Amino acid sequence: MSYRSIIVNLGIDADPEPMIKIGVDLAERFGARLIGLAAADVPPLVATGDGMIYEGEVMQIQHEEIEKQLGERRAAFEKLVPVSVRGEWRQAVGGPTRFLTGSARAADLIVTAGGQASNVYRAVDIGSLALDAGRPILVVAGNADHVSAQTVLVAWKDTREARRAMADALPLLSMASEVVVATIDNDADVGISKSLADVLAFLELHGVKARTELIAGNGDGGQLLAFARSIRADLVVSGAYGHSRLREWAFGGVTRTLLEDNAINRFLSY
Template sequence: MSYKSIAVNLAVDADPSPMVKAATELAKHFGARLIGLAAADVPPLVPTGDGMVFDGEIMQIQREQIEERLHELRAEFEKLVPSTVASEWGQAVCSPTRFLTVSARAADLIVVGGDKADNVYRDVDIGSLALGAGRPVLVAATNGQHVRGGTVLVAWKDTREARRAVADALPFLARANEVVVATMDTDPDGSIHNSLADVAAFLELHGVKARTELLVGEGDGGRLLAFAHSIHADLIVSGAYGHSRLREWAFGGLTRRLLEESGINRIMSY
């Protein structure tokens, strides 16, 4: 199994270079086509303090500014991606989250930046994307230009989402130097031991040697992230849990903790 098509989102208000370089490195490694994507939307008519609303002229100016920025991002993307990597480009004046969700149909993997999303018209809601795209989402570490995945931590819980994440991440797991499957010791009947053993056996059939760890502590994500740092993990694989947004993870509040953990690359599947 490998990724044959990788989509990368370029945020309109961020320097595109780190994301393009990271995604290009992945495309080279997996022999994948690279799809550059960018989108932003014009805010709807809203009342101002004196009761006025944005008129059509102002909205048209905003649209033109967005289109100009999208053209700039395309030029940067085409300049940074070498001719040895097959690539294409897509852009739209619409919700960036919706655009990426729809564009996911053409990709095996979606790569996005991990910067905090404050503006739904210009930033991707990573939670909604992970829950709606039907593809694994790789959230790149802040300012990271490499996604090495030398040491990979699989945050395991015996759920559909976690199983999906392990399968989706197999290309990364297969190339890792070390894979650790860890879960919190919250199962009173001890069945979690069998669960971990089954995951390790599954990975071994795919040529991935993994060790397992049963962690003791609070299930809010802090213990798992502390363990990730202790083994110098540079990639965390986890299932995504939630509804309209990523509000809950297998380890309680791990959603928020993972999205805040900008120093480690993360793969999310739902």
């Protein structure tokens, strides 16, 4: 298994160069096609305190500004992607989360910057993306321009989401120098030991040498991140646990903590 097609999402309000470099590095490592993508939308008509509505000329100006910014990101992508990498560009004046989710069908892996989306018209909602795209998401740490994935922490829980995440992350795990499979639990019963043994056997069959760790606790995401830092992990692999409620994504503690912490690279799958 490998990643043969990778999407790198470029935020319209961020410097595109670090993300492009990360995308190029991953594409070269896996011999993959690299799809550069960017999108932003014009906010809907808004009534002011005086009852006036922004429309017409104002919206056209905003549309043209977005197209200009998209063009700048395309130029940066085409400049920085070497001829040795098969590159492709996609852009849209439209909702960034919806556009990226729709484009996910063309890729094995989506790479995007972290941080909370303060403006859904100009930034991707990573929570919705993770649960809707049907593809694994590599959420890059803030200020990173490289994802080495040499020491990887796999957050294990015997669930569909964790199994999916581990399988989706195999190409990265196979290149890591150290893989630690950790589970958080207060009761180290036979069932937990058996599931960890099965995970190690599965990884070994795929050429991945790993060790296991049992973290005493109640499933708190902070404990997981503290352990990740203690082993100097540069990537955390985790299932994305959540559900739709009133058209908003509600997440469990570990997933929510991982989404909020932008100091480490996170690999999420649902």
